[in-house]
Amino acid sequence: xxxxxSRDRVGxxxxxxxxxxxxxxxxxxxxxxxxxxxxxxxxxxxxxxxxEGVVYSLSPDAMVGIGNAERxxxxxxxxxxxxxxxxxxxxxxxxxxxxxxxxxxxxxxxxVVLTAGADKVGExxxxxxxxNKIWDPTxxxxxxLGTINMLAMSAVRYMxxxxxxxxDMARVTVKNRKQAALNPRAHLRKIVSIDDVMSSRxxxxxxxLLDCCPQSSGGAAMVLASEQYxxxxxxxxxWITGLATVAETYWMxxxxxxxxxxxxxxxxxxxxxxxxxxxxxxxxxxxxxxxxAELYAPFSNTEYHSIDAAALCKKGESIAMMRNGEFELGGRxxxxxxxxxxxxxxxxxxxxxxxxxTALQVWGRAGAHQVNGAKLGIASGNGGDHQIFGTMVxxx
Amino acid sequence: MPYKVQPGVVGTAIxxxxxxxxxxxxxxxxxxxxxxxxxxxxTIDDIDGxxxxxxxxxxxxxxxxxxxxxxxxxxxxxxxxxxxxxxHAFTMGALRVASGHYRTQLVMAxxxxxxxxxxxxxxxxxxxxxxxxxxxxxxxxxxxxxxAIEAKVPGARQAALAVAAKNRAHAAIACPGSAHxxxxxxxxxxxEMTSAPVSGCVALILANANFIAERGLKNTAWVRGxxxxxxxxxxxxxxxxxxxxxxxxxxQAYAEAAITAPAAQFDVVEITDATPxxxxxxxxxxxxxxxxxxxxxxxxxxxARGGRMPVNLSGGVLANxxxxxxxxxxxxxxxxxxRGKAGAHQHPDARLGLAHAGSGFAxxxxxxxxxxxxxxxxA
Numbered sequence: 072x073x074x075x076x077s078r079d080r081v082g083x084x085x086x087x088x089x090x091x092x093x094x095x096x097x098x099x100x101x102x103x104x105x106x107x108x109x110x111x112x113x114x115x116x117x118x119x120x121x122x123e124g125v126v127y128s129l130s131p132d133a134m135v136g137i138g139n140a141e142r143x144x145x146x147x148x149x150x151x152x153x154x155x156x157x158x159x160x161x162x163x164x165x166x167x168x169x170x171x172x173x174x175x176x177x178x179x180x181x182x183v184v185l186t187a188g189a190d191k192v193g194e195x196x197x198x199x200x201x202x203n204k205i206w207d208p209t210x211x212x213x214x215x216l217g218t219i220n221m222l223a224m225s226a227v228r229y230m231x232x233x234x235x236x237x238x239d240m241a242r243v244t245v246k247n248r249k250q251a252a253l254n255p256r257a258h259l260r261k262i263v264s265i266d267d268v269m270s271s272r273x274x275x276x277x278x279x280l281l282d283c284c285p286q287s288s289g290g291a292a293m294v295l296a297s298e299q300y301x302x303x304x305x306x307x308x309x310w311i312t313g314l315a316t317v318a319e320t321y322w323m324x325x326x327x328x329x330x331x332x333x334x335x336x337x338x339x340x341x342x343x344x345x346x347x348x349x350x351x352x353x354x355x356x357x358x359x360x361x362x363x364a365e366l367y368a369p370f371s372n373t374e375y376h377s378i379d380a381a382a383l384c385k386k387g388e389s390i391a392m393m394r395n396g397e398f399e400l401g402g403r404x405x406x407x408x409x410x411x412x413x414x415x416x417x418x419x420x421x422x423x424x425x426x427x428x429t430a431l432q433v434w435g436r437a438g439a440h441q442v443n444g445a446k447l448g449i450a451s452g453n454g455g456d457h458q459i460f461g462t463m464v465x466x467x
Numbered sequence: 468m469p470y471k472v473q474p475g476v477v478g479t480a481i482x483x484x485x486x487x488x489x490x491x492x493x494x495x496x497x498x499x500x501x502x503x504x505x506x507x508x509x510t511i512d513d514i515d516g517x518x519x520x521x522x523x524x525x526x527x528x529x530x531x532x533x534x535x536x537x538x539x540x541x542x543x544x545x546x547x548x549x550x551x552x553x554x555h556a557f558t559m560g561a562l563r564v565a566s567g568h569y570r571t572q573l574v575m576a577x578x579x580x581x582x583x584x585x586x587x588x589x590x591x592x593x594x595x596x597x598x599x600x601x602x603x604x605x606x607x608x609x610x611x612x613x614x615a616i617e618a619k620v621p622g623a624r625q626a627a628l629a630v631a632a633k634n635r636a637h638a639a640i641a642c643p644g645s646a647h648x649x650x651x652x653x654x655x656x657x658x659e660m661t662s663a664p665v666s667g668c669v670a671l672i673l674a675n676a677n678f679i680a681e682r683g684l685k686n687t688a689w690v691r692g693x694x695x696x697x698x699x700x701x702x703x704x705x706x707x708x709x710x711x712x713x714x715x716x717x718x719q720a721y722a723e724a725a726i727t728a729p730a731a732q733f734d735v736v737e738i739t740d741a742t743p744x745x746x747x748x749x750x751x752x753x754x755x756x757x758x759x760x761x762x763x764x765x766x767x768x769x770x771a772r773g774g775r776m777p778v779n780l781s782g783g784v785l786a787n788x789x790x791x792x793x794x795x796x797x798x799x800x801x802x803x804x805x806r807g808k809a810g811a812h813q814h815p816d817a818r819l820g821l822a823h824a825g826s827g828f829a830x831x832x833x834x835x836x837x838x839x840x841x842x843x844x845x846a
Contacts, residue, residue: 079471101700127551129550130530131523131529131530132523132524132529132550132591132592133523133529136595137591137592137594137595138523138524138588138589138591138592139522139524139550139551139592139827140592141550141551142551142592142697142700142827142828142831143594143700144700145697145698145699145700145831146699146700146704150697151697151698151699151711151712152696152697152698152711152712152714152715153696153697153715154558154694154695154696154719155551155695155696155697155832156549156551156552156555156558156559156695157549157550157551157555158547158548158549159521159523159530159532159548159549159550160530160532160546160547160548161530161532161533167547170547171547171559174559174562174563174566174568175562177471177562177566177567177568178469178470178471178561178562178563178565178566179469179470179471179565179566180469180470180562180565180693201529202529204528204529205528205529205530205533207534208527208528315545316516316545316546316547317543317544317545318536318541318542318543318544318545318546319542319543320536320537320542321533321534321536321537322537332542340543343543454530455530455532455533455536456533458533458536459532459533459536459546
């Protein structure tokens with residue numbers, strides 16, 4: 072990849088996030104998309120005529136029960152007779168969609184692009200039944216695998232390799248719930264204690280109920296524009312200065328055993344993706360240069376290997392730093408100040424919310440969970456069976 | 468042309484209709500991707516990123532791109548999926564090369580038939596309250612569109628029959644010995660106007676001008692212009708005898724490629740003839756031929772082999788119908804024509820070609836891609 076010159080930058084000029092709840096009976100699926108789009112368009116202070124292309128963010132169709140459900144969202148995003156395509160990289164879809172929108176502009180094809188989507192995970196019945204279908208039908212689907220027990224296996228390996236305890240996992244939930252309480256858009260905002268987490272029922276050891284993200288319904292949207300357009304129209308923006316996507320092996324069995332291709336305790340491809348994003352943004356020492364991070368971590372344990380992969384510390388050091396409060400709001404590098412994926416997970420747009428929250432932070436518009444002086448932030452998204460990772464660097 | 472770097476197609480592989488179940492989908496994807504790389508004279512180590520058009524319903528999986536990351540070469544590499552359409556993988560891959568951030572992209576789409584009933588898989592894509600119970604699948608929607616065109620354009624049925632006859636004649640040359648089985652009838656579509664779905668796979672390699680020059684790659688089909696757009700969601704909101712999204716897509720592509728007289732400028736055209744009526748409607752929306760002239764130009768051979776502007780020398784979808792990747796195949800076919808690598812159905816002097824890709828209910832998604840042998844004007 073080449074380093075982009077400053078006049079070729081792509082900026083974020085509008086952000087919209089709907090209300091996230093377990094159920095949104097008040098809004099149909101297209102209504103939820105529209106709710107976020109209206110907010111983002113108002114934030115960008117643009118009319119739909121300005122939008123030249125739309126990237127639709129939707130992960131498994133089965134979650135909303137409609138095949139190619141993006142087709143039903145065309146009018147919700149004002150997409151008729153405009154460039155329109157959908158991205159799906161599982162849980163990474165939201166950040167992959169922002170990436171796809173970025174390349175509509177970075178290529179020179181468009182000046183203003185909307186990316187939007189929504190999910191109704193809370194109304195899908197049982198997301199784990201759907202997510203079991205991501206695995207190979209012959210070998211791995213029958214185990215039965217789900218995303219919870221998949222990442223419980225990662226937790227067990229991380230415990231063994233780096234000394235993480237169940238209390239350390241609970242500490243992440245306590246931190247994120249406390250921060251979510253400051254974020255009016257978060258789904259789970261009730262403050263909890265380590266004892267609350269430890270005494271919640273076991274879902275898949277060592278994950279307990281309060282170590283797990285909720286099933287959320289809601290939508291998100293963002294408007295991106297070229298630097299020239301932003302300059303010509305005197306718009307306010309924050310900038311995407313680094314981005315990458317990297318995948319690792321599909322097969323769970325290849326990440327465990329004596330000689331794994333990518334150790335399941337860690338997030339190998341996430342680390343690779345961050346390395347590429349940092350290179351593009353010219354970041355050489357992320358632990359010193361990053362002010363705020365929104366890292367996709369749907370289970371408490373996965374925040375540790377995500378912090379490691381983002382090179383905010385050496386592998387495994389995140390445990391001691393978490394105990395010292397270094398990743399809390401007010402700490403050295405606040406992580407998931409919005410409450411993160413652990414408190415809100417509408418899968419199709421969860422990774423877009425990571426980008427949106429980082430953008431709001433470096434914009435200085437995050438509200439009660441604002442990190443003072445944040446000018447450079449990072450965001451990530453994880454998709455598939457912890458397989459496809461997207462990362463971004465955003466700057467004021 | 469607005470692109471910061473001009474992309475070109477340097478390799479393709481269109482897998483012939485796949486019969487039987489001797490190959491897994493992973494093997495089919497691997498073999499097709501490798502064939503495209505071999506065609507370009509490259510290896511997977513030369514590929515900076517991958518975009519696949521993978522459809523969960525057709526593949527019988529959730530997040531089908533996951534399975535594809537191995538056989539495409541996506542492990543430790545950048546991979547995206549555009550489940551909306553196979554042709555969207557091409558536009559996304561081309562945009563990434565056009566940004567200057569990537570030297571190359573592998574673009575793929577596939578369409579298996581063994582996973583389930585395609586009709587049922589498509590029906591799941593209909594609105595659950597109003598349309599799913601009709602029942603609606605893509606062929607039914609195509610039939611509704613055919614009926615609307617017949618009602619609007621006198622002589623449309625005869626023109627549609629002529630399109631089908633032309634494409635079947637082309638198929639006999641492009642892939643002799645293949646069965647090209649007829650599909651099923653849905654009034655007003657006769658069985659001869661449709662084709663039975665088959666399993667298929669297609670891959671293209673995109674590269675930027677510097678990479679092409681450094682490697683000394685020959686036979687490049689340069690991307691001169693791209694347009695893509697969508698119709699409204701609900702069939703009831705659409706005028707099915709018109710294709711405003713394709714008009715918009717053509718306008719984008721023609722502006723980028725500086726095409727001012729489409730009916731006179733293209734040497735060769737491929738259209739996604741999900742039905743012959745879809746081909747007729749595309750003639751109009753792509754400004755190749757107005758409805759009142761359909762019959763004349765079909766009877767005088769303008770769009771036939773040896774004619775002024777041959778359309779679907781490959782035989783089109785009537786010759787090979789892997790449903791989800793028929794649009795991307797059209798782009799690969801035009802790339803082959805412009806690269807002089809189309810084989811038995813090669814046009815003798817294809818310098819500038821137009822590929823139309825359409826998909827979904829009554830062609831909801833529309834795309835127009837202009838490819839040329841000359842690099843063309845650069846931004």
